[in-house]
Amino acid sequence: xxxxxxxxxxxxxxxxxxxxxxxxxxxxxxxxxxxxxxxxxxxxxxxxxxxxxxxxxxxxxxxxxxxxxxxxxxxxxxxxxxxxxxxxxxxxxxxxxxxxxxxxxxxxxxxxxxxxxxxxxxxxxxxxxxxxxxxxxxxx
Amino acid sequence: xxxxxxxxxxxxxxxxxxxxxxxxxxxxxxxxxxxxxxxxxxxxxxxxxxxxxxxxxxxxxxxxxxxxxxxxxxxxxxxxxxxxxxxxxxxxxxxxxxxxxxxxxx
Numbered sequence: 489x490x491x492x493x494x495x496x497x498x499x500x501x502x503x504x505x506x507x508x509x510x511x512x513x514x515x516x517x518x519x520x521x522x523x524x525x526x527x528x529x530x531x532x533x534x535x536x537x538x539x540x541x542x543x544x545x546x547x548x549x550x551x552x553x554x555x556x557x558x559x560x561x562x563x564x565x566x567x568x569x570x571x572x573x574x575x576x577x578x579x580x581x582x583x584x585x586x587x588x589x590x591x592x593x594x595x596x597x598x599x600x601x602x603x604x605x606x607x608x609x610x611x612x613x614x615x616x617x618x619x620x621x622x623x624x625x626x627x628x
Numbered sequence: 629x630x631x632x633x634x635x636x637x638x639x640x641x642x643x644x645x646x647x648x649x650x651x652x653x654x655x656x657x658x659x660x661x662x663x664x665x666x667x668x669x670x671x672x673x674x675x676x677x678x679x680x681x682x683x684x685x686x687x688x689x690x691x692x693x694x695x696x697x698x699x700x701x702x703x704x705x706x707x708x709x710x711x712x713x714x715x716x717x718x719x720x721x722x723x724x725x726x727x728x729x730x731x732x733x734x
Contacts, residue, residue, distance in 0.1 A: 500683050507675060529721040537714060544638060553630055553690040560683045584664065584711065588718040591660040601659025605667070 499560040500572040508579030515586040519612045522593045523586055530585055537581035538574075545573050631691050631702040639709035646716045650723070657719045665711035672707040673699060 516523065523530055546568035548554055556570055564571040587608060594607035597615055607615050647654050654661070676699050691700040 500679070503675070503679065503683075507671070511671075526722060526725070529718060529725055533714070533718050533721050536717065540638075544634065548634075551630075552687055554684060554686050556684050557682065581714070584668065584714045585718050587667065588660055588664050588715040589722065591663060592657055592719055592722055595657055595659060601662070604659050604663050608663075 493559070496559055497562055500556070501562060501575070504572060504575050504579060508575070508583060511583040512579060515583060515590065518610070519586065519590045519608075521616065522590050522612045526589050526593070530582070530589060533585040534578070534581045537585070538577045541577045541581065542569055542574060545569060545577065629689065629692060631686070631700070632705075635702060635705055635709060639706070639713065643709060643713050643716065646713070646720060650716065650720045653719050653723050654716065657715070660719065661712055661715045664715045665708050668711040669704070669707045672703070672710075673697065676703060 549556075549570070550568040556572075562571050566574060590608050590612060591604040593612070594604055594615060595601065597607075599607050599615060677697060680699060680703075686700060691702050694701045696704060
């Protein structure tokens, strides 16, 4: 008889695929030119955050300060680091660094601070190719 | 309580040092820091409210115990600190690499 319980163990992974996967697809599809221009910053910052965060994460689990439900997680461990947590750190670090890079590029382009999330929501080629004096008028 | 100490030791102090080193850039990109923190608080709280006490748990005594929307207050602080650290690191590296590129081109 097929054991459906193992499907439940993919719960955390499924959450990550939906949340991190959509954020990843969004920033790459909408902002590839900006990410490509700053690829060294993107990789270095992501690597630093993943190293720092996952080391703290593993330390916390090893020390017994928190734990994961074995019925809803894969059970694949790298030392004290759960596979899902490694994916969490890589995915969220990449997505947040990418979002910071895009908004910083938009700020450099002259887009006012209050409009930075709007710049993130629109493909970057739109505002990269917009004359700067339009943003200057918006800034007042 | 240990979570609070970790946040101070590995979040607040490195952030303070980075802000001291890169004051000018932080001022220039304050909007980036503000919006990234806002977004991470929103996404993090949504994510955590689904997962906490189901997928992951905190040992008694690790957190103070006060909760907002069933999320420990330390987690709210973590969202903000994480966003500020990531944004600050990104801005600093961006400026360092840009400066290197300018020097190479001179």
